[in-house]
Amino acid sequence: MKDYQAWADEYSKQLATLYDADESKQLFLLAYSFISHKKPLHYALERHMPVADDIANQFLHMLQELQRGRPIQHIIGEADFFGLRFKVNEHTLIPRTETEELVDWIMKEYGNTRDLSILDIGTGSGSIAITLSKHLPHARVEALDISKDAIAVARDNAARLGVQVNFIEADVLEWDSFMQDSQRYTVIVSNPPYITPNEQAQMHINVLQYEPHSALFVEEHNPLLFYNVAADLAKKHMEHQGALFFEINQYLGQQTLDLLRKKGFEDVRLRKDLNNVDRMICAKMIF
Numbered sequence: 001m002k003d004y005q006a007w008a009d010e011y012s013k014q015l016a017t018l019y020d021a022d023e024s025k026q027l028f029l030l031a032y033s034f035i036s037h038k039k040p041l042h043y044a045l046e047r048h049m050p051v052a053d054d055i056a057n058q059f060l061h062m063l064q065e066l067q068r069g070r071p072i073q074h075i076i077g078e079a080d081f082f083g084l085r086f087k088v089n090e091h092t093l094i095p096r097t098e099t100e101e102l103v104d105w106i107m108k109e110y111g112n113t114r115d116l117s118i119l120d121i122g123t124g125s126g127s128i129a130i131t132l133s134k135h136l137p138h139a140r141v142e143a144l145d146i147s148k149d150a151i152a153v154a155r156d157n158a159a160r161l162g163v164q165v166n167f168i169e170a171d172v173l174e175w176d177s178f179m180q181d182s183q184r185y186t187v188i189v190s191n192p193p194y195i196t197p198n199e200q201a202q203m204h205i206n207v208l209q210y211e212p213h214s215a216l217f218v219e220e221h222n223p224l225l226f227y228n229v230a231a232d233l234a235k236k237h238m239e240h241q242g243a244l245f246f247e248i249n250q251y252l253g254q255q256t257l258d259l260l261r262k263k264g265f266e267d268v269r270l271r272k273d274l275n276n277v278d279r280m281i282c283a284k285m286i287f
């Protein structure tokens, strides 16, 4: 009978072609926590304990799924974002740590604003909208996505996390046809699709094969499509003291900045993420 340490070693060995040593260790700890219903820290206490057959079967099954490249968040059906647990599936992007930094920026800039109204464009699992609603309970939050299945997951997440968000199934490219003229938002935020097909070669199999391409990719010849459209929407529907917040393609920082300035936005700020690449933009409009 193997002990837990032996299973950890097995994960490192079998996943070496897909993940580096640290990632494999993290994956094992997540698997351990999910299977044993204990905190990952608990592993240190029982690493030399024998693993019962039914638990061993679960470790093996999860390892086989991981070897296929399936993301652990899809296997366990959940992902952590900003200290909250979100249900995710094949219809939703797995929320990323760089997006937590964008949410943090919004909270620092607008956390104390009264009468706050927020629109999240391309909400996916609802991670941005729900986190903002949870931390800024006075805010009125709306979120839209073109994917009916993503909206269903987002609604479920809002209910589980006990927040009120108005979810709308809609195509942002058609915003002018469904948004009421009088609608105004203080914060308009979006992490839209921004990866060009050329970048696929650098992407991990677990993203390419398992995450929805409609959430990831834009056409090579028009990579800023969603920024262009969201900026036009913001020009009409953003409040005077409001701001537009975008997560961006790390290679298109300057182009996105130029686009926003050309459209008349001012105080346009580009920020790097923890990996030190251009990752987010805040833009305001002086009316």
Ligand SMILES: C[S@@+](CC[C@H](N)C(=O)[O-])C[C@H]1O[C@@H](n2cnc3c(N)ncnc32)[C@H](O)[C@@H]1O
Residues within 6 Å of the ligand: 092, 093, 094, 095, 096, 099, 121, 122, 123, 124, 125, 126, 127, 128, 144, 145, 146, 147, 150, 170, 171, 172, 173, 191, 192, 193, 194, 214, 215, 216
């Ligand atoms: C990069 S994902 C972001 C998901 C989530 N906001 C996050 O940060 O984890 C982009 C989202 O935009 C949605 N989307 C793609 N095209 C859209 C469109 N034309 N209108 C509205 N949403 C769209 C996708 O379904 C996807 O959920």
